[in-house]
Amino acid sequence: MTSSSAASRKALSKIACNRLQKELVEWQVSPPAGFKHKPTDNLQRWVIEVNGAPGTLYANETYQLQVDFPEHYPMEAPQVIFLHPAPLHPHIYSNGHICLDILYDSWSPAMTVSSICISILSMLSSSTVKQRPEDNDRYVKNCRNGRSPKETRWWFHDDKV
Amino acid sequence: MAEEVLIEVEAVQAVYGDDCLVLDKYPPHLHVHIKPRTADVSSQQFVEAVIGIRAVSEYPDEPPHISIIDSKGLDEQRQKHLVTGIHNRACELSSCAMLVALCEEAVERLSSMNHPDGNCPLCLYPLVEEDADNKLPFMKLMSCFHCFHCECIIRWWNWLQTLKETDSTNISGATLHVSGEMENQKGMHGATQESVGTCPVCRKVFHAKDIDHVLALVGTHSQLRSEESDVSDDKRLLQSDSENIRRLKFEATLKLQQENSGLIEPKKNEVLLPGTFLPQPITHPSTVSDKETTEQQHADQVINAETSSGSPSDRPSSSKHRYSGMRKHQGRNSREQVKQWIRKENDSTN
Numbered sequence A: 001m002t003s004s005s006a007a008s009r010k011a012l013s014k015i016a017c018n019r020l021q022k023e024l025v026e027w028q029v030s031p032p033a034g035f036k037h038k039p040t041d042n043l044q045r046w047v048i049e050v051n052g053a054p055g056t057l058y059a060n061e062t063y064q065l066q067v068d069f070p071e072h073y074p075m076e077a078p079q080v081i082f083l084h085p086a087p088l089h090p091h092i093y094s095n096g097h098i099c100l101d102i103l104y105d106s107w108s109p110a111m112t113v114s115s116i117c118i119s120i121l122s123m124l125s126s127s128t129v130k131q132r133p134e135d136n137d138r139y140v141k142n143c144r145n146g147r148s149p150k151e152t153r154w155w156f157h158d159d160k161v
Numbered sequence B: 001m002a003e004e005v006l007i008e009v010e011a012v013q014a015v016y017g018d019d020c021l022v023l024d025k026y027p028p029h030l031h032v033h034i035k036p037r038t039a040d041v042s043s044q045q046f047v048e049a050v051i052g053i054r055a056v057s058e059y060p061d062e063p064p065h066i067s068i069i070d071s072k073g074l075d076e077q078r079q080k081h082l083v084t085g086i087h088n089r090a091c092e093l094s095s096c097a098m099l100v101a102l103c104e105e106a107v108e109r110l111s112s113m114n115h116p117d118g119n120c121p122l123c124l125y126p127l128v129e130e131d132a133d134n135k136l137p138f139m140k141l142m143s144c145f146h147c148f149h150c151e152c153i154i155r156w157w158n159w160l161q162t163l164k165e166t167d168s169t170n171i172s173g174a175t176l177h178v179s180g181e182m183e184n185q186k187g188m189h190g191a192t193q194e195s196v197g198t199c200p201v202c203r204k205v206f207h208a209k210d211i212d213h214v215l216a217l218v219g220t221h222s223q224l225r226s227e228e229s230d231v232s233d234d235k236r237l238l239q240s241d242s243e244n245i246r247r248l249k250f251e252a253t254l255k256l257q258q259e260n261s262g263l264i265e266p267k268k269n270e271v272l273l274p275g276t277f278l279p280q281p282i283t284h285p286s287t288v289s290d291k292e293t294t295e296q297q298h299a300d301q302v303i304n305a306e307t308s309s310g311s312p313s314d315r316p317s318s319s320k321h322r323y324s325g326m327r328k329h330q331g332r333n334s335r336e337q338v339k340q341w342i343r344k345e346n347d348s349t350n
């Protein structure tokens, strides 16, 4: 349900390919703690296993992240979503969309898959309550045509989580 | 005794001028801003440091304590190398007047380390590549000293400018998630169309003039730019008169530097004291991975717009280091790291 935009995506540019190959090599040498990724021949989509950190609400739980890279990665951010079932978290919608600034407006081309993973795990780890975002139903309904979270205009305010 | 030491402090002030801050005259406590010898070509300066020299009343029998107050372009390992080098020199010169000599030692060390370290944060390949076939020119942003391959930072620059053009011609809400970034983060360019970019590492804003020196280099590598067809063109800037003049000056300076083994910058009021003058490049302990890059090589390479070499990039690629300045990452504790975003209400359709 979430792959429609990826299917129509343009192939990776040469620069994106080089960069991703480099990231893949570095990942294999030192993957971020708590993550597993088995490289496939599809460089453009990585499916990464996330293990909830010990001592947090998500300890002993395993989830899957799907990372799709655009043609002009790393100038453009990758699309990162949780595959079903997404963890119950105040910033993660039931369709897997993640409300995390670095995936959208705060993306920088100096970030890597590894650094994204670390941010996501830290977001999970700091959660004090397992629940969906307040507007989950409305948002998920609006996304039914399979649109990417990158097309959402995320609007940010500080809070006390 | 104290009188001789006071004269020494004055000597340091004479040589380093405003770059020397005297916190205490006796026993001397100085902060000296040290830069590598780059013939004043600031775009070719990749490192700098403020060195703290703190003597006790037993000085010079007791060597002064050396510390790094501030630095740019130096990771921990290189900072340590610098301090150790100065400290060793202080032990060698024990019971001689050594303050000026220690500063000179720092200049030597920094000159030999005057190249970027680690990987380009954009392509993740080493900035200083040993393999001659793979050499790419690199640059630093003038404000923050973060270093990139020229072609990589130019690609980012062009990307940002393209986004901005798209932004100003196409003001429809929902699809502008990326260009929105620029407005949110800078929140300052508003109606003005001044060209600005952000450092990918620390997000410090930089201007067209900050990468001016790089555009010149990239102009000679035009094939790099055709690789991605949608980047906008900077020919106008590259071929402007002022740019040509600037380049000529730059090349003349480098030629001079090359002919004089890098030593063309006259020291302000040079004072010669015993142990002050270090005419030969010193050799460095081989335990440190910075092998010596001679000034000569350096000048050659700059003229060819090639990466300076002679320094193996065998350090760990240190992704930690790469992100050390990331505003959004670092300096946030895990609690702050999670921020609540809500969607803009009027954005429900697509």
Ligand SMILES: [Zn+2]
Pocket: B120, B121, B122, B123, B124, B125, B148, B149, B152
């Ligand atoms: Zn690069």
Ligand SMILES: [Zn+2]
Pocket: B141, B144, B145, B146, B199, B200, B201, B202, B203, B204, B325
């Ligand atoms: Zn920077």
